[in-house]
Amino acid sequence: MQNKYKCYPVNKILLGMLAAGMLCGTSFAAAPSHMDLLVGQAHSEADGGRLGGYAYDANTGNFWLATFGTAAGVRQYDSAADDSETYVTPTDIELFNRASDVSGGLTSANNSGNTYLFSMLLNPKEVTRNGVIYQAGELGVLINYSDVKEDGLTLRPEWGKAVMAYDLRKIGSATTKTPDRANAQTGAPDGSVYGATGVTDWNDAFGVIATNNDFTNASIDSDYEKRPYIARQFAWSSSGKSIYISNHGNREKGGGIYRLNVETNELNHVVTVGADSSSTYYAEPSVVHTSVRDFGAGEGAGDQVIISGAADNGNANGISYFVDGESGASDVKTLVSGEDLLAFTERDDTRLWASTADTEGNLYFVEGKGGNIFKLDQAGRLISIANKAQLSIFNKTNGGKYYSNSGNATRLQLREIDGGDLQLMTRTNNTFVTGVTIGKSGDLNQDGQINVADTNFFKTQYEQVDAASLIVGSDEYLHYISADLNGTADFDRKTGVLASHAVTNKDMDVLRQFINLRAGDTNWDFKVDISDFETLRSNFDPTATDKSWFDGNYNYNTNGAVDIADFEALRASFNPADSYETEVAVTSDVVTTQANTPVFAAAESEDLSIEITADGTVNLVGNASFTSFQIVGDADSVVESNFIPVAGMFETSGDKFVGGLGFAPVALDGRLSLGQIYNIDLDLRDLVFSYNGNLVGEVTYLIPEPSAVMMLMASSLLLLRRKQA
Known part of the structure; x- marks a missing residue:
């Protein structure tokens, strides 16, 4: 990982200066250690562009940046050299975008339509387009959110380039690849051609996979002709031949999920939006094949496409999916119910904004209302891997804006980094490409192990009594927000100061899923003793x-x-x-007693009894083998002195109980003295005696079997029972 620049304010008085960016030249002093800046503003916003989408090239380790705005186009970022180069200029992309005939090179500068490149991914597997074979990582697919009007007046949806193919050649560079059409026009009214053989022109590198009109034709129950609402990242099918695209418009605007074959350009509307206008599919989808992880829909083999839950599919606030198999798309199913997601996030509303999945079927997603990135593992467990507070301070540390929890701050992708760790990449604020290293869930101190160091770390954060006093950017601040495992931290958007306690019992509950804590391990030391x-x-x-x-x-x-x-x-x-x-x-036997029975100085229970002498000595009398016993007297009845007749076996507790439990049965032959443990100043009232589950008196309790481990607490159980009653 990259080292983060750290600067610590000397006291709380400096907090306002820190928030205003007056210390160390930045608004915040430090960033979470598991987050890295992969592509910075100098490259993503070069020449005034805004980052709409990006594509990670696993073959080279470089990034392709799709930008919009005054510098719309495509740049390649060299990670090793920390340098970038323009491959597609604003002029190049506008000539293509406004073209009436791409293969014929026909375009006109008089046509209107700005280019908004909002998503870009490389092909994960081999594909063939127009007779050209592209190996994995050689073809870029881009989403363009744009209308085209002829001469700036007449809407031409058949010219609108909704989904583009880009073969990664630099426009204007020498080429020996096909296509090489040599007929690209300049856009001038006279139809001037500047394309040449052996040179990559705009209509050589780019092609159309689907137009705005194609979406209109494919849409069910909609004749909406303007640009489709597809300004989101798509997802590749497991075959690598098709992509799934979310249209977040309502039913009248063709909303729903579309499947587009990149090789044949076939477009299908596979999931439609219901009549409820609030039921729109905002989320960027992801795909998990049933052979990797079967969500259990019972629909056979196929791609399980993760989408946002909606009212019309019976899962408002939740995460849903459908199975796209040989027989087509199934009905929409529930993956995470809205009730469960609301309970986990402790929110009144939730919405899935984006998701992606790893090769084992673990799901990573952005919950847009809270602005957190969560992991849903194969066991169905949820945990934050980057909460909004962490994302926000990371952005401020790197000179950007606060993290946006809108749907524009998503574009989730995964890669493997040095050491074999998995890293989640995401675009934030139309500015950065950020990397979030995904460690073991529950490994809070990021040392690769889950042990008592993590439980101690969490306890420290949990016991923080004044979160608002933590200095923004300090280690204490970063440690604290890292323990907010369900993303509830509330903070001032201008200063970053925490507004309330964020590490609660809910976070404890989340953490317990991953560190195997047992009920009873009060101090979290992995022992119950x-x-x-x-x-x-x-x-x-x-x-x-x-x-x-x-x-x-x-x-x-x-x-x-x-x-x-x-x-x-x-x-x-x-x-x-x-x-x-x-x-x-x-193991335990449950023993429930009958009504209270008066007990005397020599209370008997089968062949074992107790006797109390005038000096307060308590004796066990009889012939028996026992593993547990309890004596209950009135308040202030027990005196703790002179009470170790059998080392390690018995204990007194409180002021009126004595008892014990042993590894093995104790053989009593005659009399065993427990010493002067009874207060002779009291009358013998309400005395209760039991052994091996044989009980006289009004008490209900549990007695471990003889095979159980030693527990010196039997008498205290009686205390607690009576105290509760």
């Missing part, structure tokens, strides 16, 4: 509404209390070993 239990016990409060996981509230998504349900979750995961991999499964 006595320290976790002690934290839970100290925070036990069934009436609370604000307890977190770190307090012992493992089902925080249900309530804000620490109660018996949390205790039982902890015990189910209890394992004092070093890692979860060595966990011994804990």
